[in-house]
Amino acid sequence: MSPSAYVVLSVILFAIGGVGVLVRRNAIIVFMCIELMLNACNLAFVAFSRMHGNLDGQVIAFFVMVVAAAEVVVGLAILMTIFRTRRSTSVDDASLLKN
Amino acid sequence: MSHVLASAGTTAAATSQSVIFWLLAVVSVGSAVGMVLARRAVHCALFLAAIMLSLAVYYAMQSAPFLAFVQVIVYTGAVLMLFLFVMMLIGVSSRDSLVETIRGQRLAAAIAGIALVVLLILGIGHAALGPATQSVANGGAGNVTGLATLIFTTYVFPFEVTSALLITAALGAMVLAHRERTSPKLTQRELSQQRVASGRPTPLPSPGVFALHNAVDLPALLPDGSPSELSVSSMLARRELGDDGTPALPPAPDEPEFDNPSGRADGSADENAEAADHAEPAGVSTQGGTDS
Numbered sequence: 001m002s003p004s005a006y007v008v009l010s011v012i013l014f015a016i017g018g019v020g021v022l023v024r025r026n027a028i029i030v031f032m033c034i035e036l037m038l039n040a041c042n043l044a045f046v047a048f049s050r051m052h053g054n055l056d057g058q059v060i061a062f063f064v065m066v067v068a069a070a071e072v073v074v075g076l077a078i079l080m081t082i083f084r085t086r087r088s089t090s091v092d093d094a095s096l097l098k099n
Numbered sequence: 100m101s102h103v104l105a106s107a108g109t110t111a112a113a114t115s116q117s118v119i120f121w122l123l124a125v126v127s128v129g130s131a132v133g134m135v136l137a138r139r140a141v142h143c144a145l146f147l148a149a150i151m152l153s154l155a156v157y158y159a160m161q162s163a164p165f166l167a168f169v170q171v172i173v174y175t176g177a178v179l180m181l182f183l184f185v186m187m188l189i190g191v192s193s194r195d196s197l198v199e200t201i202r203g204q205r206l207a208a209a210i211a212g213i214a215l216v217v218l219l220i221l222g223i224g225h226a227a228l229g230p231a232t233q234s235v236a237n238g239g240a241g242n243v244t245g246l247a248t249l250i251f252t253t254y255v256f257p258f259e260v261t262s263a264l265l266i267t268a269a270l271g272a273m274v275l276a277h278r279e280r281t282s283p284k285l286t287q288r289e290l291s292q293q294r295v296a297s298g299r300p301t302p303l304p305s306p307g308v309f310a311l312h313n314a315v316d317l318p319a320l321l322p323d324g325s326p327s328e329l330s331v332s333s334m335l336a337r338r339e340l341g342d343d344g345t346p347a348l349p350p351a352p353d354e355p356e357f358d359n360p361s362g363r364a365d366g367s368a369d370e371n372a373e374a375a376d377h378a379e380p381a382g383v384s385t386q387g388g389t390d391s
Contacts, residue, residue: 001113002230004223006120006161007223008220009127011216011219012128012216013128014219018211019135019208020131020134022208022211026140028140028182028186028189031182032182035178036131039150039151042166043154046161046166050162051230055242055249056249058163058242059249059250059253061166062165062166062246062250063257066261066264066265068178069173069177070264070265072178073269073271074268074271074272080185080188081275084278
């Protein structure tokens with residue numbers, strides 16, 4: 001398969017993840033959609049790495065994975081803290097800064 | 100699709116690669132759509148697992164075996180399990196509300212997504228991507244050795260910064276998940292005194308109808324034939340009411356109805372439950388044996 005097919009697939013996955021972030025209300029699912037977007041970026045990185053014939057893209061994808069893991073750890077801890085105080089993970093309920 | 104298939108189908112390897120590509124493309128895009136549409140968070144996590152595993156196969160197909168393994172181990176193994184863990188802590192049965200809080204938001208989001216896809220694909224189409232040349236990079240030392248060389252030479256500074264990031268993330272998670280103890284910790288002596296003072300020093304009766312079932316969601320029968328609600332875990336009893344309002348298991352014909360409460364006096368019924376508990380022969384006692 002040519003790398004452009006992989007890049008197009010990653011674009012589609014990225015857009016679906018973005019729509020999920022915009023549409024969903026549950027903060028955990030929003031997080032999962034962000035993970036989907038990061039994964040789509042990784043797929044594009046690997047495809048470009050194969051297209052260029054060097055391994056730099058794979059190294060960047062590796063770093064993206066590390067950063068995503070750290071982000072998930074901190075984000076889920078924040079979610080648990082929010083759930084502990086508000087008994088809800090809906091992003092609509094965290095609206096104290098609104099007024 | 101057909102011209103891509105035709106152009107790739109020159110050799111057998113290319114054909115099998117494109118077959119796997121299109122199969123997994125359908126699986127991953129379908130799972131992504133399902134993840135956006137599924138109402139339960141657990142279903143979303145399972146869809147995400149499907150996407151991540153198919154992406155791992157993609158990495159392996161694009162001669163990135165190290166990333167494929169890291170994808171399976173780190174993403175599917177660690178990150179997704181963390182998601183499921185937090186989901187179990189927060190409440191697995193929580194559902195997303197289907198009420199649109201902003202009018203027309205879903206339609207606008209879908210239009211924005213389609214516009215993003217069109218924009219990016221047009222840009223990629225103009226970029227005229229070249230063919231694959233991975234054999235140059237993976238030739239010689241191999242994928243893992245090449246990656247290690249890059250990480251520890253060119254990218255050594257980002258690599259070190261990554262370690263600081265990971266330590267900060269671990270510290271942040273510990274600080275955020277930490278809860279201050281507001282009451283002094285009970286000692287074992289105080290716990291046992293509490294237990295005796297509560298009137299029930301023994302464990303609760305174990306579930307399972309005498310000689311018929313030993314499933315954990317069936318209440319134990321007291322000697323007078325009434326079910327002991329104490330024997331079923333409260334989580335399971337709550338789940339019975341679950342999705343469509345029907346109990347998960349229909350009661351067996353010779354059992355009394357579960358949902359009419361047995362009007363029994365507390366003390367004697369508890370003693371009866373204890374007696375039934377001790378009198379249980381083979382089937383349930385093996386269960387207890389595995390527990391202890």
